[in-house]
Amino acid sequence: MTDPEAFWDRMAHGYAKAQIRDMTSYDQTMARTRTHLSPGDKALELGCGTGTTALRLADAVEHLTATDISSEMIAIAQGKALRQGVENVAFGHASIADSGETGGPFDVVMGFNLLPLIDELPTALASIRSSVKPGGLFISKSGCLAEKSFYLRPVIALMQLFGKAPYVANLKIRTLEGLITDAGFEIIDTHTYPGIIANRFIVARRI
Numbered sequence: 001m002t003d004p005e006a007f008w009d010r011m012a013h014g015y016a017k018a019q020i021r022d023m024t025s026y027d028q029t030m031a032r033t034r035t036h037l038s039p040g041d042k043a044l045e046l047g048c049g050t051g052t053t054a055l056r057l058a059d060a061v062e063h064l065t066a067t068d069i070s071s072e073m074i075a076i077a078q079g080k081a082l083r084q085g086v087e088n089v090a091f092g093h094a095s096i097a098d099s100g101e102t103g104g105p106f107d108v109v110m111g112f113n114l115l116p117l118i119d120e121l122p123t124a125l126a127s128i129r130s131s132v133k134p135g136g137l138f139i140s141k142s143g144c145l146a147e148k149s150f151y152l153r154p155v156i157a158l159m160q161l162f163g164k165a166p167y168v169a170n171l172k173i174r175t176l177e178g179l180i181t182d183a184g185f186e187i188i189d190t191h192t193y194p195g196i197i198a199n200r201f202i203v204a205r206r207i
Contacts (some may be wrong), residue, residue, distance in 0.1 A: 012072035051077025
């Protein structure tokens with residue numbers, strides 16, 4: 001299996017140059033996320049990549065910590081923050097297991113396009129829960145490959161064989177939501193964004 005950190009380090013600069021494929025859905029996701037954020041929140045974004053989302057949501061919270069397993073991604077994100085003059089976002093190189101040690105627990109933890117990339121998802125969700133304050137929120141958006149994207153699976157498998165794609169879980173929406181509730185969350189808001197992959201937006205409160 002491809003090492004995730006090495007894979008995303010290798011992909012970082014190309015990822016930074018790529019355009020968001022569905023800007024309408026992205027804008028809608030950001031708007032919906034903002035309805036669950038408050039100016040006094042201390043937030044964490046996991047798997048922040050090159051920082052686009054963290055920087056876009058920075059003005060909706062008091063402080064945002066954004067982490068990624070790729071040091072190359074984080075270096076690019078830090079450069080963006082400097083150029084944009086955003087001072088309330090701290091980018092750091094960390095795994096999900098380590099991210100809770102970077103100033104948590106948090107009012108809100110976010111992870112966009114992240115959960116399907118995690119091999120041991122129950123373990124990761126337990127770590128995420130420990131990073132959220134009691135009554136706080138976990139906000140995610142995940143591509144659920146098992147819903148309708150059957151033809152993509154062999155393509156992804158072939159790409160993985162040649163190191164061109166990371167691990168991607170074959171998730172159904174009900175499976176993903178079951179894992180989140182089993183981890184100790186109550187789901188309070190959902191929405192499915194259509195596309196070649198069903199993208200499920202979930203807001204869950206820590207019980």
